Amino acid sequence: MTISGLIEPGALSPTADLVTAPDGLRVIGLDLSLTSTGVALPTGTTYRIRTRQKDGDRRLLVIRDRIRQDLAEHRPHVAVVEDLPRHAKGAGITAMVQGVVRAELVEAGVPYALVVAATLKSYAADHGRAEKPAMAAAAFLAAGAEFTDDAGGDQCDAWWLRATGHDHYGAPLFSLPEAQRARLTKVNWPVELPR
Template identity: 70%
Template structure:
């Protein structure tokens, strides 16, 4: 599997610093196009080909493994599988192999369902991809090239959600939207929004 230029290269135009050195990676997992937001704020997409079958899982795994080794995040925030989704079984394969990498690397992970992420970003659990992209631009001037599916944008918001929940927000948000994150599944060590010990 080869990397496709422009699809897997970082494309976010804004690199926000990680406050207090806290590093979060956002992962919008998919067998065909996984969105990744790295701890430095850049985003990229892991694009795979149908004809490679289940070997696509290895390509995704290897890319995530490299990211974990290079960036050593304190927390990963993963978009959870939607309930009753037709493609949930296929996406679950990706979740399994990526969660194995997170466990091997000792990186705790949180799950955020799509409706909660949309409510956090846009104050609307039914927001579409354009709404999410517009909210990212308004929040931090972020734009996402080659992201018609919204994978990078969702990963970017997942990273932002992790920072917000842990008390080191990247930008201002209405408190009502921040409160939506209480519906997500956070690792026990992060439930009190205290990362002082975790980021050491």
Template identity: 80%
Template sequence: MTIPGLIEPGALSPLADLVTAPEGLRVIGLDLSITSTGVALPDGSTFRIKTRQKDGDVRLLVIRAAVRGALLDHKPHLAVIEDLPTKMRPTAVKGIGGLHGVVKAELLDAGVPYAVVAPATLKSYAADHGRAEKPAMAAAAFLAAGAEFADDAGGDQCDAWWLRAAGHDHYGAPLFSLPEAQRARLTKVNWPTEVPR
């Protein structure tokens, strides 16, 4: 289903030299937001799914359609999703909670297993601090792999990129070197026991 005028794709921001996965593992990273969802595709490129508040719940359909398209085009073995923040306004919880449900249902329909990573775990994995701000996350991505993200003021693409990297790390196909202490933070995540390849 296409809904004209509701989706404004973010600029794809492929790295000069894409960091590709060893052993053929394909992971998609999803930083879900009702206004600006960040997506990191299995090839390492990133984009945003932007929606408008005035479109209400129809935004769920826009994001679902974009995620469905990414799943069909890239056939990931695994999706890694950033969990809900621990502190949110009650009205915000309704929107983002609904979005999580829609995206998880899409992943289940596509047969793509997923892991959910707490924001503090992702930040400590990426930047060695559970309260790292967006600039620190972006700097850590640049230091780790030379990654830069176009049109990413909110850090959505950067977070999605780190989520993808976390999936690779956990399943023994790291994309770059990180201190072992940072990698150990991923043991807090409830990972799928088996990822089809």
């Protein structure tokens, strides 16, 4: 497992909050993958959980254990998870990770929202098929965020997932055009969050 962090965003957005969310809201963003899961902690720090193919299904335990540790340490009010791809060959593999992580969220009492990739991309970069460089550029423009060791964009996507949760629950981390923010109405958000 390799952990790499987010380079602290600059001062491009005066409302960006890097340590504690407005109103104390704690959101964790999860971009799940069997090989490289992106995590955005409630503090704003991002990292990847990397696994090795030779470890087979034990990779699920590595991911589960790390998420379990993050949930216990950071006690998020809500998790925002990128939903399964609809018509992709990798959907079955990703579904295994989804099942393990969703079970962990349920056991920890953390409600979660599922955001499809196209909705996330439209929210972040104003285009449902935005590529990883466009997502990273949008993060930099929104809050000065840059990501290290993130060739696949896992940390960036997790960062954006966390941002969607803050935006939906009325504690946005930065300003976005209303048209982009409106894309979040497609998400089935938990109504009540633990406090």
